[in-house]
Amino acid sequence: MKVDELSSQKIFGGWHRRLHHRSETLACEMVFAVYLPPQFDCGEKLPVLYWLSGLTCTDENFMQKSGVQRLAAELGMIIVAPDTSPRGDDVPDDPEGGWDFGLGAGFYVDATQSPWSAHYRMHDYVVNELPDLIDARFPNSGRRGISGHSMGGHGALVCALRNPGRYQSVSAFAPICHPTHAPWGQKAFGHLLGADPRTWLDWDASVLIGLAQEHLPILIDQGEADQFLAAQLKPETLSMAAERANYPLTLRMQPGYDHSYYFIATFIDDHLQHHAAALKG
Amino acid sequence: MKVDELSSQKIFGGWHRRLHHRSETLACEMVFAVYLPPQFDCGEKLPVLYWLSGLTCTDENFMQKSGVQRLAAELGMIIVAPDTSPRGDDVPDDPEGGWDFGLGAGFYVDATQSPWSAHYRMHDYVVNELPDLIDARFPNSGRRGISGHSMGGHGALVCALRNPGRYQSVSAFAPICHPTHAPWGQKAFGHLLGADPRTWLDWDASVLIGLAQEHLPILIDQGEADQFLAAQLKPETLSMAAERANYPLTLRMQPGYDHSYYFIATFIDDHLQHHAAALKG
Secondary structure, eight states: OOEEEEEEEEETTEEEEEEEEEETTTTEEEEEEEEEOHHHHTTOOOOEEEEEOOTTOOSHHHHHHSOHHHHHHHHTOEEEEOOSSOOSTTSOOOTTOOSSSBTTBOTTOBOOSTTGGGTOBHHHIIIIIHHHHHHHHSOOOSOEEEEEBTHHHHHHHHHHHHSTTTOSEEEEESOOOOGGGSHHHHHHHHHHHOSOGGGGGGGOHHHHTTTOSSOOOEEEEEETTOTTIIIIIOHHHHHHHHHHTTOOEEEEEETTOOSSHHHHHHHHHHHHHHHHHHHOO | OOEEEEEEEEETTEEEEEEEEEETTTTEEEEEEEEEOHHHHTTOOOOEEEEEOOTTOOSHHHHHHSOHHHHHHHHTOEEEEOOSSOOSTTSOOOTTOOSSSBTTBOTTOBOOSTTGGGTOBHHHIIIIIHHHHHHHHSOOOSOEEEEEBTHHHHHHHHHHHHSTTTOSEEEEESOOOOGGGSHHHHHHHHHHHOSOGGGGGGGOHHHHTTTOSSOOOEEEEEETTOTTIIIIIOHHHHHHHHHHTTOOEEEEEETTOOSSHHHHHHHHHHHHHHHHHHHOO
């Protein structure tokens, strides 16, 4: 497992590092970012929070714009931010040339359809290969949380719901809660998983939450002025499914907030506290 | 004084607004950003902190990457971030095509030389036209601070030192402290102010600090791992000049930090507290 360090920058007493490796799962070269709080250098075994970004993002957006490092440094949490899709010249992209599917928009599922299945296995990458690499290179407490935004919020919910025991905490910002009934999800799943919508259900948080055996409490923040709320995100569907299943979900509707990183920055501290309560306990 | 609002986004209970206007001083269309903390909507009269960004930046970088809004919302401070140069197709740019002079690099001086003097009057814009516009549109307490990064740190120091009484607080991150003896400053001043280096001295903080009649305490943070430290920034020159003049300057050298917004984000809270102590007292 060869990993190269691309850069290392000090922030809030810790280090923001960008690393590069060849992913076996995705069959391509990948870059990811990790924030190591100051306690890491003192040998403390810290929990790891995985952050999945939204459409068009890379490993950089969250690290540059969320302000997550301030409280992560105080609480002692490692933050890992992968890229949002496989990358490279031989990785197929949206045939329509859109920004909502393909490169920068891998939707955190494991594709079953050609030509996508050769590379688009972001779920397996995020849940297995990347944590193995992190655990080998950055000794930690073994406790894991996962969160994300929009497409990455969907990814975080699905990763937690499909893999009981793998994570000890989960949250999301403005997640795509019901992708099988939203244009973004339908387009991506149609390519990656094929034309039969029944095969999509395994990747829809509003379906999975009703089948969950483990009831990890979910915290979701959603801006009420989010331009994608009604057509793409549908938190009310997830909320109703959680209620039917008696699943502990806290959905906070935030008046005036939109879909941007300004919204994420405002509430990231609450999410870190939510994760820390479960991961550091 | 016609001003158009381009966008308004909620963050930390306040509003990040981008505004557009025709600047008489710069003879072009300009965009700037303002953060209005939640207390503004309640009618409180708040102080205003002006932020001057560095080379290649616009009004956006600081608002997206510094995390300034969190503590500004708590303290009740309005933040204003102008662009870094005049803009537009008829504004002349670096004849060498560089990123260190011209568009995105106006150096916050008032040019005396053709063709620059028609537009490159960023000092006058930042010190006079923009505050007049802010005061007219956003009623405030009338107390002003100024800060900035790199080229903008130079700008903040020079604005405060040249205009006693205009600001009640000043600070800088990794400022160009002695531009008349640094390649960036020499190139820009040579164009904007002409070939005679004697005319440059009025725009050099290390010179101005020895002549200052008002002794506004200056806080400077400087990363020790900053790639531009030795050749371009020269804080030791400013520090020695301040000592000779018995001028109150606190220069904090920060081990391991570079020139990036990760460095700014780490120490922005300290600077806000420095300004708040003077502006809210």
